Amino acid sequence: MGVQLVDVSKSFKGSHHKDFLAVEQINLEISGGEFFSLLGPSGCGKTTTLRMIAGFELPTKGEIYIEGQPMGKRPPFHRPVNTVFQNYALFPHLTVAENIAFGLEMDKLPRTQIRTLITEVLEMVKLAGYEKRYPRQLSGGQQQRVALARSLVKKPKVLLLDEPLGALDLKLRKQMQLELKYMQQQVGITFIYVTHDQEEALTMSDRIGVMNKGKILQVGTPVEIYEEPSSHFVADFIGETNILTGQVVKQLEEELIVLVDNQLLVTVPYDQKLSINQQVNLIIRPEKATLYPASYDDPSSWLGTVEEVVYIGTDTRYLVRLTEQNVITIRQQNIHRSSLEHYQTGEQVKVKVSADSIRLLLD
Template sequence: MKLAIELVDVGKTFQGQNQRDFRAIDQLNLQIRDGEFFSLLGPSGCGKTTILRMIAGFESPTVGEVFIHGEAMGDRPPFHRPVNTVFQNYALFPHLTVAQNVAFGLEMEGVPQTHIRSRVGDALALVKLNGLENRHPRQLSGGQQQRVALARALVKQPEVLLFDEPLGALDLKLRKAMQLELKAMQQQVGITFVYVTHDQEEALTMSDRIAVLSEGKVLQVGTPTEIYEEPSCRFVADFIGESNFLIGQVIEQANGGLVVLVDGELTLSVPYEPELPVGKVITLVIRPEKVTIHPQAHHDPLALQGTIRDVVYLGTDTRFVVQLTSKSTLIIRRQNLHPGKLDTFTLGEAVKIRVAPNSMRVLPEGSLGPETASGVLNLP
């Protein structure tokens, strides 16, 4: 496996107010493969932009080393690194045309004009800005300006392209369209993309792999499917998409599964390996779309009893909050498959719900990760 970027025991400490040190990155080890679309995902202040700036050379690690294609970067400045960066602020020269903005870096390097014209034309074609070469930034939309910034980065043919939340200033529809275009473009040019974002959907849409960060540490690295379906800790499960959390105790283990008592009221059977001791406290993670909801008359020996506490119509689906025990609720997302025919469940109605055993993820105590303020359950 060829690596584009490797961070080895990297840490970064800033001096804060009152001369107190702030540790932004804590002994990080990370490998990014050559030619992949890799996203650094996490909430504001988790350290993802600091990592990107250390790769780019705008910041130096306090400890550790950054390698790009096996070569230690040390204190090498940004303009001597085989990378280029696209920022959220496009930083285009307002007095230069589109073509002149894209050509600027090549001119500073002394590339012959004949080569510049050819490379600028190729870069503008790649970002679909043919015919706009002579316009100025003020004559472009936000999306077009972002494309110019991208072309300016691509034209220098870097080994690695870094993105610091570049789509944050765009409206929702344009941002979603640009996500798909960026992914297609990365596959076309084959350059390693390292992308910083706090938008979970954005990371899931574009990435080959994702690193989820919190408080300067990487909690999990994996494909979008692995991150969503198999979160390593509670923070990842809560930050990526929407999750339900049930806290329970193991009361029995048999036939490759657990029998879990939730809130002292509800018994659930959950497939799980390896063996856990009786009395072990665990967290069950359940995605809302993996729970089905049925009328009270529904006959299913494995269905659970619940009561509707909230109903919100979201267009593509309906979001239900169901009281499961005296202490815990479950959020359920049900797709609206039939136009004009909505679910008739009402507030206070008794219902049956079905949670497939293999859709519950078990997190043993100690793997919960940093607590968040967005939990959807009233935990004991």
């Protein structure tokens, strides 16, 4: 069943009576039990979209369906959803158990049942035995687990999470990412997760919707989004990317030959008709290029000059100039001790990228 957004737009009254379109014609189909992330830069409309699903904002246009039901103007407490915010919003004067019990008491559940539910849910978020603590006696990560427990205990059909790990330090955030994903799989609730952190979205999601300027640009699995970005923006926003701009010089049956900077010929697989001289962008991920010594004799490799070498532990990052206008970043994994600092600044090298690792974009 899940959640559907059909042509959903939201405009806010701006200054000088000009409307500001924060969300523009979003169409989404999120399946029941799916972990779906909305990913995009700050200000792109993620929170506004989530708030409309929750019912804190109403769409200016369009309709939102949850579990097949149109939500119309239903207020938040009449929707089968629950929201977890970045700033936990726990009651400071209530214990962990009292914080979690709060919503259940409002629903007038019997005391014994409330106690059982609290024990269960605290076990799930790995806080068994913390019932009597106050929020100030907990770490940030533990407070966020309580906030999560408070939402999960209500057994919503859909849980909305707005940058819930944003306040945690990197190490704890990475640990919580995996725990959250595991918990989501256990409870089978649909999660709609908002983040501006591409690595977080790739780690946790079944599918990701990439947003920019109020629009959804691409929806896909982490692999699809990373390997087959459909636009310049998505390619650039997700992971590190090299973009080489060139002109089509020749079209063969299933290949294009592209000339970059009047100097470098690149062959890419492509089966749609393009016109000669048309400008295209070639997307190359840094880890998909390999460096060889200048003597390497492969006609499909490119000659370049190393301009910068940066050792970053797991990898070494090389900046290699290919043409007057174009440098490419290449990441080589440091698997063997002997591979460290293999190439020096100023050295000529060959760069090899297999044709099927190059993605061609028209925008």
